[in-house]
Amino acid sequence: MIGTDREVLGVAEAVADALSDPRNAWTTASPPGGRAWPQSLAGGAAGIALLHIERARSGLADWSTAHAWLSVAASGELTAAANAGLFFGVPALAFVMHTAAGTSGRYRRALTTLAEAVMVMTRTRLAAAYARIDRGDQPVMKEFDLIRGLTGLGAYHLRRHPDHPITHDVLSYLVRLTEPLPSGTGLPPWWTNVAPNGEPNPDYPQGHGNFGLSHGIGSVLALLSLAVLRHVPVAGMTGAIERICEWTDLWRQQDDTGPWWPGFITFDQVREQHVSPSLRPRPSWCYGVAGTARAQQLAGMALGDTARQQAAEDAILAALRDPAQLDLLPEIGLCHGKAGLLQAAWRMAPDARTPRIAAELPHLANQLASQLARSMPDPELLDGAAGAVLALHTVGTNAVASGWDAFLSLA
Numbered sequence: 001m002i003g004t005d006r007e008v009l010g011v012a013e014a015v016a017d018a019l020s021d022p023r024n025a026w027t028t029a030s031p032p033g034g035r036a037w038p039q040s041l042a043g044g045a046a047g048i049a050l051l052h053i054e055r056a057r058s059g060l061a062d063w064s065t066a067h068a069w070l071s072v073a074a075s076g077e078l079t080a081a082a083n084a085g086l087f088f089g090v091p092a093l094a095f096v097m098h099t100a101a102g103t104s105g106r107y108r109r110a111l112t113t114l115a116e117a118v119m120v121m122t123r124t125r126l127a128a129a130y131a132r133i134d135r136g137d138q139p140v141m142k143e144f145d146l147i148r149g150l151t152g153l154g155a156y157h158l159r160r161h162p163d164h165p166i167t168h169d170v171l172s173y174l175v176r177l178t179e180p181l182p183s184g185t186g187l188p189p190w191w192t193n194v195a196p197n198g199e200p201n202p203d204y205p206q207g208h209g210n211f212g213l214s215h216g217i218g219s220v221l222a223l224l225s226l227a228v229l230r231h232v233p234v235a236g237m238t239g240a241i242e243r244i245c246e247w248t249d250l251w252r253q254q255d256d257t258g259p260w261w262p263g264f265i266t267f268d269q270v271r272e273q274h275v276s277p278s279l280r281p282r283p284s285w286c287y288g289v290a291g292t293a294r295a296q297q298l299a300g301m302a303l304g305d306t307a308r309q310q311a312a313e314d315a316i317l318a319a320l321r322d323p324a325q326l327d328l329l330p331e332i333g334l335c336h337g338k339a340g341l342l343q344a345a346w347r348m349a350p351d352a353r354t355p356r357i358a359a360e361l362p363h364l365a366n367q368l369a370s371q372l373a374r375s376m377p378d379p380e381l382l383d384g385a386a387g388a389v390l391a392l393h394t395v396g397t398n399a400v401a402s403g404w405d406a407f408l409s410l411a
Contacts, residue, residue, distance in 0.1 A: 005362075009396035011369040012389045016055060018376065019048060019386060020065045022072045025379050036380070038073050041092040041407060042147075042335075045072035047381025050404050051390050053100045057401035058393070066100060074110070080121050085142075086152030086407060087382075090117045095156045099402045119166050122153045126173055136182045138191055141198045141210065144177055146219035146409055148198075154223050158232070159406050168234050171227050174220050175236040178243045187270070188247050190217050196264050206267035211251070213291030213409050214335065216264065217244055222409040225298035241299050245308065248296070251275060252311070257325070258318030259311050261296075263287035282328035283319035285340030285408060290316070294344045294410055297351060306353070313352045316345055320360040326367070333383035334408065338368045339391035346395055347410045365395045 019025050022045060038045040049069035055061035073096065079089040086095060094114035097107045129143050129150060142148040146155065154170035161167060181189045191209045195201035198215065210216030221244045224237050253260050253275060262269075263281040281288040293316040300309030319325045319341065331337030342364050349358040369392055378384035394400055405411055 005396050008365050008369045008392050011373045012392040012396060013060070015372060015376070015385050015389050016051060016061070016393075019051065019379050019389075020061075022048075022068055037088070038075050039078055039089055039093055041087045041096065042382040043378075043380040043384075045069050045075075046092050046096050048379055048386045049073050049096050050099060050381060050402075050407075051386040051393075053096070054390060054393065054400070054402045054404045057100075057102065058397060058399065060393075060397075070097065070100060070107075080117055083148070084121065085148035086156055087147045090114060090121065091153055091156055094118050094160070095407060098156075098160050099404055102402065115160060118153065118156060122150070122157070122166055122170060125150055125153065126169060129173055130176075133176060133181070138181070138183075138187075138189075138193050138207065139177070140194055141192050141215050144174070144190065144220060145210075145215045147214055150174070151219045151223055151409070152407075155219075155406055155409060158223065158227060158230075159403065162227075162230060162232055167232070171224065171232065171234040171237060174224055175234070175240040177220065178240040187267075188217075190220070204266065208264045208266050209247075209270075210264045211248065211261050211292055212263055212287040213295060214286040216287075217247075218292050218295045219409045220244065221248070222295040222298050225295070225302040226409075226411070228302040229298070238303065241302055245296075245299055245303070245305075248292075253277070253280070255280075257322050259315040260289055260318075261292045261315075282336075283325050283341050284329065284336050285344055285410075286335045288341075289319045290341040290344040291409075293319075294348055297348055301351060309351075310353060313348060313354060313357060316348055317354075317357055317360065320345060320357065320364060326364070331383065332368060332371055332377060332385070332388040334387035334391065335382045337383070337388070338364060338371070339388040340408070342368060343391045343394060343405055343408065344410055346391075347405065361395055365392060368392060 036043045041047045052066040052069050056063045056066045073093055084090055097111055101107050101111055144150050146152045150170055157167040157170055177190055191207055193207035195204040211218050213219045224241050228237050260280050262275050262279055269275055283289045285291045293312045296312035297309050329338050332339055334340040345357055372388050379386055381387045
């Protein structure tokens with residue numbers, strides 16, 4: 001078992017070194033879904049570049065490694081097509097390059113070109129979203145979600161240029177997303193008529209309501225809360241946060257270990273006003289308490305709602321302390337595994353009203369480091385080694401130099 005911060009960082013450094021040369025790492029294979037395309041933040045060179053950018057900005061690695069990975073990420077024709085978003089295509093590369101540049105003069109010309117392209121894409125998506133709202137239709141997930149939709153683009157814009165009109169326009173749309181549609185169905189206006197995978201499915205004839213940070217209203221809640229906390233002057237954000245919280249409160253569950261939220265609910269559950277305890281999601285970032293608790297904590301801070309903040313912190317603490325919950329995370333990754341819980345808990349700890357969350361971090365970091373030291377998984381950011389190393393680096397140094405985890409709506 002790994003024992004100390006120094007040993008945790010040693011594992012992180014060893015794996016990062018193994019991923020230092022793009023020529024020796026898996027970067028160009030393209031499995032179904034294109035996750036390993038160079039311009040993919042989830043599985044391609046763009047995501048692995050983020051690891052080396054954070055290490056370079058921390059002073060622990062040379063910038064030449066980060067630049068080599070950025071060069072691979074930018075190779076080939078970039079896409080701004082309908083499948084592009086924060087995790088893929090022009091916006092992904094724009095986010096990663098901005099993270100590399102920080103306040104320096106690096107990549108200035110490329111950053112300007114990419115920013116302009118993302119603005120054009122964002123305005124096109126906003127126009128389509130408002131046209132949908134004017135028709136009174138329910139949205140599809142990819143209109144607003146973090147991975148493919150306007151929340152993800154908003155996360156980029158909030159970091160790149162928080163005072164720019166495009167940032168205000170995206171945040172204003174997210175406010176509008178939370179306002180009732182004229183159809184009067186009684187369902188929230190972000191209820192989608194598709195299955196959780198984003199596609200129509202006869203098993204979900206009336207769609208679903210999604211709580212998660214990856215594809216649901218959780219990322220909207222987190223981004224609006226972050227914007228309020230950063231004093232971005234957009235009308236209606238507090239009201240929008242309150243509307244989302246009213247819905248999430250309706251479905252918040254409680255058991256002997258603490259509060260939790262479902263990953264999603266169906267129309268049948270709405271009709272029955274019941275969620276089975278068996279449907280509690282594992283404590284992952286994408287759908288589980290790692291993501292939903294951080295969003296609720298941010299909302300509590302934005303609203304000055306200490307009870308909400310306390311419930312969120314109780315929820316993450318319960319997951320960290322419950323071996324049965326931790327056993328539901330056999331994977332290492334940021335999306336489905338231990339790294340996502342570790343990074344979310346690390347972000348929650350300094351904002352928490354109690355030191356108890358911080359006290360649990362070494363145990364989970366040691367578990368993750370021990371698992372990573374035993375075998376070398378796929379190198380990708382979202383489910384593989386790069387993301388796990390970033391979480392270990394964060395906890396081991398107790399710092400984030402680049403703000404890399406903004407793509408997870410954690411900060």
